[in-house]
Amino acid sequence: MMTRRLLQLFTGLAMYGISLAMFIRAGLGLDPWDVFHQGLANRTGLSIGVVVIAVSFLVLLLWIPLRQMPGFGTLCNAVMVGVFADVGLALIPAVPHVAGQAGLLAGAVLVNGVASACYIGAGFGPGARDGLMTGLARRTGWSVRLSRTLIEVSVLAIGWLLGGSVGVGTVVYALAIGPLVHVLLPRFMVPAAVPKTDGKARTAMAPEGCA
Secondary structure, three states, X not given: OHHHHXXXXXXXXXXXXXXXXXXXXXXOOOOHHHHHHHHHHHHHOOOHXXXXXXXXXXXXXXXXXXXXXXXXXXXXHHHHHHHHHHHHHXXXXXXXXXXXXXXXXXXXXXXXXXXXXXXXXXXXXXXXXXXXXXXHHHHHOOOHHHHHHHHHHHHHHHHHHOOOOOOHHXXXXXXXXXXXXXHHHXXXXXXXXXXXXXXXXXXXXXXXXXX
């Protein structure tokens, strides 16, 4: 069971990084956090992967006042997504035609959805950014939706001002990723062994995390 969870974790994170590269090569807009990452990369000259990793660890520092504890998956997420984003950018060429860009965007959304379901289903803890959202909601009493909206609107605006790509892909991602993960997640939830009071083991779904 643990082998499957680890395989899902690492596969999901690698796919998530590749999907980020696909979004960038499609050139039709990114999700809010990646608009921010791209804007910082444009301004600093660092690769998008290095920026993703750096921002992940900076966000984890914000977990301290929120009294959040990172899981194993949280730390893997902080490193692997950025690494595989740069790998993907090295392997995937830019697409000059609109039809190709649209196809790459659709593929990026699908890969991202599968990646998210794999990672969440493995149950190794939330990603840094989602942990910030849930921690803020818990500490302030705000709803998770409000916390997420405030954070994502802020990073989207800052990223756009820094030159990050906002476009139809931003809208497509916002509309499609939730329903897609909702459909895929039950297929990737890993049963975890839970002891019964009589000493026998039963199975339960692994705890949920977020990419």
